[in-house]
Amino acid sequence: MYSTLQKDRTNRTEEYNDSGSLPRGRNRNWSSFRGNFGKRNPRDHGGYEPWPSHHQEHDGNMVMRDVQKDPQVRWTPYTIRHKNRRVKWHNEDHIQRAAWRNRKPLEREVGDNTKDGTPGSWFKITIPYGRKYDKTWLMNSIQSHCSVPFTPVDFHYVKDWARFFVQDAGPASALRDVSYKISGKENQKISIIVDPSAEPYSVQNKLEPEEMEQLKLAMSKRYDVSQQALDLQTLRFDPDLVDHDVDIILNRRSCMAATLQIIETNFPKLLSLNLCNNKLYQLDGLSDIIQKAPTIKILNLSKNELNSAWEVGKMKGLKLEELWLEGNPLCDTFRDQSTYISAIKEYFPKLLRLDGRELPTPIVVDVDIPYLIKPCKESYKGSEMLKNLVLQFLQQYYFIYDSGDRRGLLGAYHDEACFSLSIPFNPEDPAPSSLCEYVKDNRNIKKLKDPYLRVQLLKHTKHDIVLSLCVLPRTQHDFSSFLVDMWYQTERVLCFSVNGVFKEVVGKSQSSVRAFTRTFIIVPVSNSSLCIVNDQLFLRDTTPNETQSPFFMPVPTPTSRSMPTVSQEQQEMVQSFSTQSGMNLEWSQKCLQDNEWNYTRAGQAFTTLKTGGKIPEEAFKQIP
C-alpha cells in the first residue's frame, strides 16, 4: 500500500535523542546512502541530504541542508568543509549566524539558495544549557523578547541543551537577536544559536491523511466516554493499526505529534490517559499535551523506559491527581519509597495517588500564597490574612493532635523537619515531676549533657516525629487559652509561638493541666499548603491562675483571646477598676479574675506590678 515510501520499519529512528543518530528522510535508506557516498553527486539522492557531521557541532546532531539546491551547482562536500575551517562567515541579509562564544567555525550554507530563506525553510534554535531553566519560563522569556512572534516546533532536550525549530527566516533572525538579552537566575546571559536545518521530524515524517484517519479510528475505539479516559497502552501493536500497516511508535516525534493532534481535536476534555507499555524513554513530545489537553488528571506511564524523575517532570504543567510510574527504570533510582514520593510530588504537588497508593495529604490552608509576603515591620499580628492563616493552621493541627490518632500529622511536617521536647529542670525540686510521661523525651539541654542523647532526642524526619508524637499522652488543647505570637515572617518562612494549656485526657495524669509553649517554623509549600520544618515544645506544670481559666471545648475561636462571660456585678467591678488603674477593660477583667474578684487584692497586685514595670503598654491601650 505504501510501497512508494520505502518504509523501513526497524531502522527508522525519529527521535531527537542524545546519541545523535542520523535523521533520515522518508525516502532514504541507510544502505543506499552509503553506496552513493563516494559519488559526491547529491542530486541522485532525490532531495534530502543526510550528512554525517565531520566536525564537531555542539552535540553531534546532523545539520541538514536545505532542500532546493541549484541543480547547476555541483558542490563538493570536502571542499566546503575546508573553507569553513578558515572561519569565513557568510554575511547575508536575513540569515546571519549567531556568534559562538568559543568561535567554533559554523557550517556554511551551500550556495546562495538559502539566503532569502525560501518560504518554509526551517531553522533550528539551540539554547546551550537550556536544561537548567524551567521550560515555560524560558519560552515565555524568549517570546517576549523576540520582535517577531514564532511558533516553536518539536521542543526537546539534547543532553543539557534545549532545542526547537521555527519556520522562516524572519522569526529565525529575530530569535538570533534575542541571544544574550535574557538573563537567568544567576544573571548569566542566555545565548541562542540559530542554524538552518531540515524540517523537524514531526513535519518531515508527518503522517499521511489515511494514516491519520486510521489512527483516529483506533484511538476512538480505545476511548471510554463515561470516564473520559483514553487507553493507549501498547499502541504500536493495536490490531487495527497493524492491519492497516500504520506504524505508530510513540517515541517518534511525528507519531506522538499526530496522536496529540487527534486528542486535541477529538478528546479535548480528556481526563485520563494511559500510555503504559509504549517503550517511552523521553517525554519531550508528550509534554506538548500540556497545552492541548490541560484537563488531564490521571496519567499512566507505567512499564516504559523513563530513566529519571526529571523526565517525568517535563509533564509538570499537568495538574495530576493520579500517576502511575511503576515498571520504569527511574523507580529503582530512589533509595526508599518516601524519597521517591517526594521527588514526584515536587513536580505534581496536587497528586493524590502514586502507583495506586494514596498519598498523605498535606494540610491545605485556603489562603493565597502572595499574601504571605509580609515584612517584620507590620504589627506583631501581621496582617489579618496571616493571622487567619496561622489560626487555621493551628485549628487543623490541634484537631488532629487531639483526635487520638496523630498519624494524620504526617502531612503537616516537612520530610526533614525537626522536633524536640523539653521540660524545665528545677534544681530545687529533684523529686520526679508530674510530667513523668514526658521525661524520656525530654531534651532539656541544660540537663542533658550526653551529646549522643542530645542528637537522638532531636527527632529528625517526619516519620520519626510523628512516631514520637503518637507516643505522647493524649491531649485536649484549650483553644481559648492560646496566645499566638508571630515573630518572624518573610516570603519563605513563618515563625510563631503558641502559649497555652492543655489537659491530659487518659492515663495516670488524667485531667491534669499542663502549660505549654510551642514554637513552629513553617514554610509554604506550593499552592497554599504549609509545612512544618521546626517544632519545639516546652511543657511545664501550670501556675495556679492558669488552671483557673474555664476549659472550653476545643472549638476554634476566631481570636486567640476571648472574654469569658461575667456577671453584671463583676462587670461593674471591671469598669471601676479600669477607670482607677487606667488599664483597659480586658486587662482589668483579667487582673480581677486572677485575684478571684477580690477588688482590693487585685488593686494591690496591680500596683506592685505597675511599679515593677511588668505591665505591658497594651494593657493601657483603649480598645475601640
Add this chain to the structure above:
Amino acid sequence: DASCLTWEGQQFQGKAAIVEKLSSLPFQKIQHSITAQDHQPTPDSCIISMVVGQLKADEDPIMGFHQMFLLKNINDAWVCTNDMFRLALHNFG
C-alpha cells in the same frame, strides 16, 4: 539591622529600636535562672534557640519567662536576627 524583637507582643525592628526598648526596661538589676533550653537547626542553616526560665527583677517576685532566639551565621559570627520574649504571667482565658 534587619533584626526584630518581639517583646510581650510588641514588635521592634532594627538595632536602634531594639536597643532602645531593652534599655528602657524599668528595672535596675535583674537575675535570670534558666530552667530549660532547647535548640534546633533550621533548614536555612540558622539555629533556633528556646529558653524557659525564671527571672527576678529588682525586688519583684520571681516570674517565669520564655524566650526564643533565631541565630544566623553571618561572616562566621552568630548574630541574633529575631528575639521573642514573653513572661509566663497571665493566661488569657
